[in-house]
Amino acid sequence: MSLPRSDRASFVAALATGRLDRTLTTSLPAIDPHDEYSIGPTGLVTLDAPLGGGFPPGQLLELIGSRSSGRTSVALRTMAAATARGELVALDMLDVASAVAAGIDLDRLL
Numbered sequence: 391m392s393l394p395r396s397d398r399a400s401f402v403a404a405l406a407t408g409r410l411d412r413t414l415t416t417s418l419p420a421i422d423p424h425d426e427y428s429i430g431p432t433g434l435v436t437l438d439a440p441l442g443g444g445f446p447p448g449q450l451l452e453l454i455g456s457r458s459s460g461r462t463s464v465a466l467r468t469m470a471a472a473t474a475r476g477e478l479v480a481l482d483m484l485d486v487a488s489a490v491a492a493g494i495d496l497d498r499l500l
Contacts, residue, residue: 433471434464447477466492473498 431444438444445451445468455461466489469479473495480500490496 430468430472430475430477432464432468434467437464444471447472462488463492466494469499470494 428446429443430447431438432441451468453461453465465481469481469489470493472479474493476498478498478500479494484499486496489499
């Protein structure tokens with residue numbers, strides 16, 4: 391499912407109806423090296439390198455790790471990089487003060 395970057399209403403509707411149908415077991419389309427939007431850098435060079443530049447935009451991501459493993463820091467950094475590019479992000483649980491401190495544009499957070 392492809393949503394325009396700025397179409398917040400469509401994104402919210404897709405979340406509400408469960409139409410975001412990619413999972414960890416779904417194969418993703420090949421990355422087009424000529425499409426600047428085919429990959430979303432996280433802003434963390436040590437993570438972007440093994441990912442081939444970042445995460446594919448428009449995908450649902452789940453970060454898993456033990457307590458204090460850095461998963462929240464990675465999530466906040468990734469969301470800050472995405473909102474800085476003008477993308478919309480969503481998170482089911484968030485400490486707002488930490489998000490603001492990490493540089494997330496709250497106007498672009500669902």
